[in-house]
Amino acid sequence: MLPGGISADVPPPLDVPAERRIFGLETEFGLHLDAPNARAVTPEEVAGHLFHSVVQWGRSSNVFLPNASRLYIDVGAHPEYATAECDTLTDLIASDKAGERIVHDLVEQGERRLADAGVAGQIHLYKNNVDSAGNSYGCHENYLVRRRADFRAFASALLPFLVTRQIVTGAGTVTRTPTGSHFSFSSRADHMWEGMSSATTRSRPMINTRDEPHANAELYRRMHVIVGDSSMSETTTLLKVGATDLILRLMEARIPLPDLTLAKEMQAIRAVAHDLTGAATVELADGRRLTAVEVQQTYLDAVRSRVGDAIERTPEVERIVDLWQRGIDAVRTQDFSGVDTELDWAIKLRLLERYQSRLDCTLDDPRLARLELAYHDISPTRGLFHRLVRDGLAATVVTEAQIDHARSHAPATTRAALRGRFVAAALDAGQDFTVDWVHLKLAGGSKRTILLKDPFRATDERVDSLLAALDEPGPAVD
Amino acid sequence: MPQTHASGQPYEDDAPEPAPTPGGAKAESTDALDSLLDEIDDSLQTNAEQFVRSFVQKGGQ
Numbered sequence: 001m002l003p004g005g006i007s008a009d010v011p012p013p014l015d016v017p018a019e020r021r022i023f024g025l026e027t028e029f030g031l032h033l034d035a036p037n038a039r040a041v042t043p044e045e046v047a048g049h050l051f052h053s054v055v056q057w058g059r060s061s062n063v064f065l066p067n068a069s070r071l072y073i074d075v076g077a078h079p080e081y082a083t084a085e086c087d088t089l090t091d092l093i094a095s096d097k098a099g100e101r102i103v104h105d106l107v108e109q110g111e112r113r114l115a116d117a118g119v120a121g122q123i124h125l126y127k128n129n130v131d132s133a134g135n136s137y138g139c140h141e142n143y144l145v146r147r148r149a150d151f152r153a154f155a156s157a158l159l160p161f162l163v164t165r166q167i168v169t170g171a172g173t174v175t176r177t178p179t180g181s182h183f184s185f186s187s188r189a190d191h192m193w194e195g196m197s198s199a200t201t202r203s204r205p206m207i208n209t210r211d212e213p214h215a216n217a218e219l220y221r222r223m224h225v226i227v228g229d230s231s232m233s234e235t236t237t238l239l240k241v242g243a244t245d246l247i248l249r250l251m252e253a254r255i256p257l258p259d260l261t262l263a264k265e266m267q268a269i270r271a272v273a274h275d276l277t278g279a280a281t282v283e284l285a286d287g288r289r290l291t292a293v294e295v296q297q298t299y300l301d302a303v304r305s306r307v308g309d310a311i312e313r314t315p316e317v318e319r320i321v322d323l324w325q326r327g328i329d330a331v332r333t334q335d336f337s338g339v340d341t342e343l344d345w346a347i348k349l350r351l352l353e354r355y356q357s358r359l360d361c362t363l364d365d366p367r368l369a370r371l372e373l374a375y376h377d378i379s380p381t382r383g384l385f386h387r388l389v390r391d392g393l394a395a396t397v398v399t400e401a402q403i404d405h406a407r408s409h410a411p412a413t414t415r416a417a418l419r420g421r422f423v424a425a426a427l428d429a430g431q432d433f434t435v436d437w438v439h440l441k442l443a444g445g446s447k448r449t450i451l452l453k454d455p456f457r458a459t460d461e462r463v464d465s466l467l468a469a470l471d472e473p474g475p476a477v478d
Numbered sequence: 479m480p481q482t483h484a485s486g487q488p489y490e491d492d493a494p495e496p497a498p499t500p501g502g503a504k505a506e507s508t509d510a511l512d513s514l515l516d517e518i519d520d521s522l523q524t525n526a527e528q529f530v531r532s533f534v535q536k537g538g539q
Contacts, residue, residue, distance in 0.1 A: 029534060030533065030535060032532070032533040032535075033532075034529060034532060038532060043535055043536070076535055076536050077535065078535065114503050124533075126533075131533050131534050131535045131536070132530050132531055132532075132533045132534055133534040133535075133536070135534070135536045145538070308489060337504065349512070351511070352481070354508070354511055354512070355515055355522075358512075358515065366526040366527035366530050366531075367522055367523055367526040369526070369530040370522045370526040370529055370530055373529075373530065373533065374518065374521075374522065382521075384514075384518065387514055387517070387518075388514070391510045391511075391513075391514055392510065393507065393510055393511060394515070404535055408500075
C-alpha cells in the first residue's frame with residue numbers, strides 16, 4: 001500500500017435484509033438575534049460567535065462529533081445538524097433531538113461573545129423552515145435505497161405521496177396574504193419549484209437526485225427528500241420518516257402501488273397546503289381528481305394490506321399505521337382532537353386558536369406569529385415545545401435519557417459506531433484527524449485513509465487497529 | 479404467572495367505573511394549555527411585532 005493512500009483491504013459488503021434501511025435527517029436552524037442593535041452584526045457574524053468553541057476544538061466550523069453526527073454552518077449562516085446513520089427510527093429520533101440540544105448548547109457562549117462585542121441580546125434558534133421575510137431553509141430526509149437502473153421512475157413514483165403527506169406531517173403555519181390570513185399545513189410547499197432535480201440552490205426540487213450515496217455506489221443510492229417540514233414533534237417525525245419508509249419498502253419489493261401520478265405537482269402541493277379541509281382536489285395524470293385525504297388513504301391502504309407479509313408487523317409499524325389513519329381521519333372529519341398532541345400542525349393549531357380566542361384578535365396578529373416562533377424555538381427554557389412535552393400536551397417517542405445518551409454516543413448498529421469511536425478517541429489523544437461520511441484518517445503524511453463504504457457495518461478490524469495504535473504511548477505507528 | 483392470576487378474576491367486583499365527566503380529560507388538557515399560555519403570555523406580548531420582523535436570516539431580499 002502506498003503511504004497516505006486509501007487502504008485496499010476493504011471488507012466485502014454485508015448481506016443485509018431488504019427491510020433494513022439507513023436513515024438520516026439534516027436540519028437547518030433559523031438563527032435570530034434579538035437585540036436592540038442587532039443590525040450592527042450580520043447573521044454570518046452571529047453564527048461565527050455561536051460556533052466559536054466548535055472552531056476552537058475542531059479547527060473548523062464544519063465538524064463531526066463523537067456521536068458521529070455532523071455540525072456546521074450552512075449557506076446563509078444557518079447552523080446545521082445532520083444525524084449520523086441510523087437504522088432504527090428510535091435512534092433517528094433520539095439523534096435528531098440530541099442535535100437540538102447540541103446546537104442549543106452553543107447559545108450561551110455566543111451571547112456572551114456578542115455582549116463582549118457590544119451587542120447584548122438573546123440568540124434564538126428555530127427548528128422551522130421560513131424566516132419573517134419568506135426566506136426558506138430545509139429539513140432533508142435521507143433514505144438509503146438499493147441501486148436500480150430505473151431510479152428516476154422509482155423516485156418519481158414517490159411524488160404523489162410526498163405532495164400529499166403534509167396533511168399529516170406538515171408543521172402547520174399561518175399564511176399571511178394581502179387578502180387575508182389562513183392556517184396552512186405547510187410553509188414549505190410555497191417554496192417548491194419542481195418535482196425532481198439535482199440542484200438545490202437554483203431550483204427547489206422535492207427530491208434531489210444528485211447521485212451521492214455516501215456508500216458503496218454499486219449497491220446503494222440515496223433517496224434525498226427535501227420537501228418535508230422540520231418537525232418539533234417526535235411522533236410527527238416517526239410518521240414522516242416511518243410512512244415514507246413503508247412506501248419505499250413496498251416499492252423496493254416491487255409491489256405495484258396504485259398509479260396516482262399527478263398532472264401538475266407544483267400546483268397540487270400548493271393547493272393541498274392551503275386547504276385545511278382536505279377537500280380540495282388535485283388532478284391526476286389520468287384525468288381523475290382526488291382529494292389529498294383520498295390520496296393518502298390509498299397509500300395507507302396499500303401499506304396496511306401488506307402488513308404481516310411484505311411488511312413485518314412490529315409495534316412500531318402498528319404505531320405508524322395507527323397515527324397515519326388517525327391523522328387522515330382528523331382532516332376528513334375536521335375533528336382534530338384525536339391528533340392534537342401528536343401531529344405538529346394540529347398541536348400548533350390548537351395553541352394558536354386558544355391564544356387567538358384569549359386575545360380576541362385576528363389571525364394575522366403579530367402575537368400569533370410570535371407564538372409560532374416560540375413553538376419552533378429549541379431552547380429548553382425559552383422554547384414552547386419543551387413545555388408542551390412537560391405538560392403532557394405533546395407526545396414523545398423516546399425518553400429524555402435516550403436523547404441525552406445520543407448527545408455523546410453514536411448509533412451502535414451502523415457505520416456511525418466506527419466514526420463515533422474514531423472521533424472520540426482522536427480527540428482524547430489530542431491527534432489531528434480528518435473525517436467525513438465514508439473516510440477516517442489521522443493527520444500525518446504516512447497515515448492511511450480508511451474507507452468505510454458499507455453503512456451497515458458497525459465493526460471493522462482496520463478501525464480497531466487504528467484505535468489500538470492511538471492508545472500506544474509515543475508516536476502512533478502506521 | 480402473576481399476570482394471568484391478576485386478570486383471572488376480573489368480574490368479582492364489577493362495579494362500573496365512575497362515568498367520566500363529559501370531556502373530562504379534554505377539559506383538564508385545556509386547563510393545562512391555558513396555564514401554559516398564562517406562563518408565556520407576557521413574553522409573547524412584549525414587542526411581538528418588532529421581534530417577529532427582526533427575524534430575517536438573509537438580508538436584502
